[in-house]
Amino acid sequence: MKRTISIKLRLTKDQSNQLASLRDAFLNACNQIVPFAVQHRCWNRVALHNICYTAIRTSSQLGSQMVCNAIFSVCKAYKNKCIVKGENVPVIRFHKNRSIHFDKRTYSLKGNFLSLYTLQGRMRVEMQMGPFQQTYFSQGIPKEAELTFRKGHWYFNLVLDLPDQPICQDKGIMGIDLGENVLAATSSGKLFGGGKVRHERHQFLSKRRCLQSNGSQSAKQLLKKISGKEARRIKQINHVVSKQVIQEAIQTNAGTIVMENLTNIRKRIRAGKKVRSRLHRWAFRQLQTLIQYKAETHGLKVLYVNPAYSSQRCSLCDQLGKRDRHLFKCSCGNQQHSDLNASRNLCQFAQPIGRATCTVNCTQVATIG
Ligand SMILES: [Zn+2]
Numbered sequence: 001m002k003r004t005i006s007i008k009l010r011l012t013k014d015q016s017n018q019l020a021s022l023r024d025a026f027l028n029a030c031n032q033i034v035p036f037a038v039q040h041r042c043w044n045r046v047a048l049h050n051i052c053y054t055a056i057r058t059s060s061q062l063g064s065q066m067v068c069n070a071i072f073s074v075c076k077a078y079k080n081k082c083i084v085k086g087e088n089v090p091v092i093r094f095h096k097n098r099s100i101h102f103d104k105r106t107y108s109l110k111g112n113f114l115s116l117y118t119l120q121g122r123m124r125v126e127m128q129m130g131p132f133q134q135t136y137f138s139q140g141i142p143k144e145a146e147l148t149f150r151k152g153h154w155y156f157n158l159v160l161d162l163p164d165q166p167i168c169q170d171k172g173i174m175g176i177d178l179g180e181n182v183l184a185a186t187s188s189g190k191l192f193g194g195g196k197v198r199h200e201r202h203q204f205l206s207k208r209r210c211l212q213s214n215g216s217q218s219a220k221q222l223l224k225k226i227s228g229k230e231a232r233r234i235k236q237i238n239h240v241v242s243k244q245v246i247q248e249a250i251q252t253n254a255g256t257i258v259m260e261n262l263t264n265i266r267k268r269i270r271a272g273k274k275v276r277s278r279l280h281r282w283a284f285r286q287l288q289t290l291i292q293y294k295a296e297t298h299g300l301k302v303l304y305v306n307p308a309y310s311s312q313r314c315s316l317c318d319q320l321g322k323r324d325r326h327l328f329k330c331s332c333g334n335q336q337h338s339d340l341n342a343s344r345n346l347c348q349f350a351q352p353i354g355r356a357t358c359t360v361n362c363t364q365v366a367t368i369g
Helices: 014-039 045-059 062-083 132-140 195-214 217-251 262-268 273-281 283-296 338-349
Strands: 002-010 100-102 109-112 114-115 122-129 141-150 153-161 174-177 184-186 190-191 254-260 299-307 322-324 327-329 335-336 366-368
Touching: 002 132, 014 045, 014 062, 014 100, 014 122, 014 141, 062 100, 062 114, 114 366, 132 153, 174 217, 174 283, 174 338, 184 217, 184 338, 190 217, 195 217, 217 254, 217 283, 254 283, 254 338, 262 273, 262 283, 327 338
Parallel strands: 174 254, 190 366, 254 299
Antiparallel strands: 002 122, 002 153, 100 141, 109 114, 114 122, 141 153, 174 184, 184 190, 322 327, 327 335
16 A cells, blocks of 8 residues: 655755755746647646657756656646546646655665755755654655645655555445535444534635625635635545544444445536535545545455445335435335435445345434534
8 A cells, every 4th residue: 555654854954945946947847848738638648758858858957857757747737637528728837835756766765864856966865754654664665755845844755655454354344425415424324524514614615705706806815815724624624534434434344445436426416506516625535535545554445336326226125216405215114314325325336246234233323523
């Protein structure tokens, strides 16, 4: 499994300045690569390299390998955008908050020291690691890394390839439905991230809408500030919810977790415009990634299934039922929270033959805010 550790670097003023000038050159190169990507609709690393490498290598101060890394960073930024066929390709600006990509050819490690490529040649710096990072560092194989500047310090975010956790032998399966009403519902009967969290999301949205309709310069600045705050809060909530979900899986002896394939979540949820705009902003993918990350740490298996009909189908009798707000009703008499019903369907979709029997008590419902 891959894990990233963020290592603080101990630098002199002069070294810090050297990294700052490397960053400026790197981001400048990225910004020069962007027009090639836009013009050719190309974010494949090899193809983009063939298109623009020579031009960038001559115009930039960067060495050949760093130019390759800049191409990598541009491709990664465009891949993360998930641009649909036929849609216009946006111009991505690489601002100062972006990181510098390093690979095995542009950095090396020796004990607690790191040797980095800079415009003035190699630079040797000391890494400051806590006990947690030391443990991971000693067990893993170092891969690529990102160098970032945060609040006055440089950090080396190093990806490590760690040995996989022994696989959990528990036979239970737990379905997790991610949704707008509550963030996560588990087939074991628990709801996470409703109540207070939902209220908070509504507040963010109404504040944002108010500022957007204002349109003045100061409103735009405030909107930018709020966006950052919102993103940090979302991440924090997603961390808490993912942790609670994994604890639930462990407590209910579920060795396997089932989630929906999120590719079409935006299309799938046929909600009003208001709800959809909120959905877009909520980072479901981030939550799913965090759940997978934490599941792997505990040796739990993660399965993804096609969620078609998971919210319309009755999890007891397979018939299509009706939804009345958050209540799912079926003619067979089944009535339960619609998200829980969906999570139980996901659980069953993962079973190749026949109906899955929930390993845990399906009637217990708790809301954790
Ligand atoms: Zn039914």
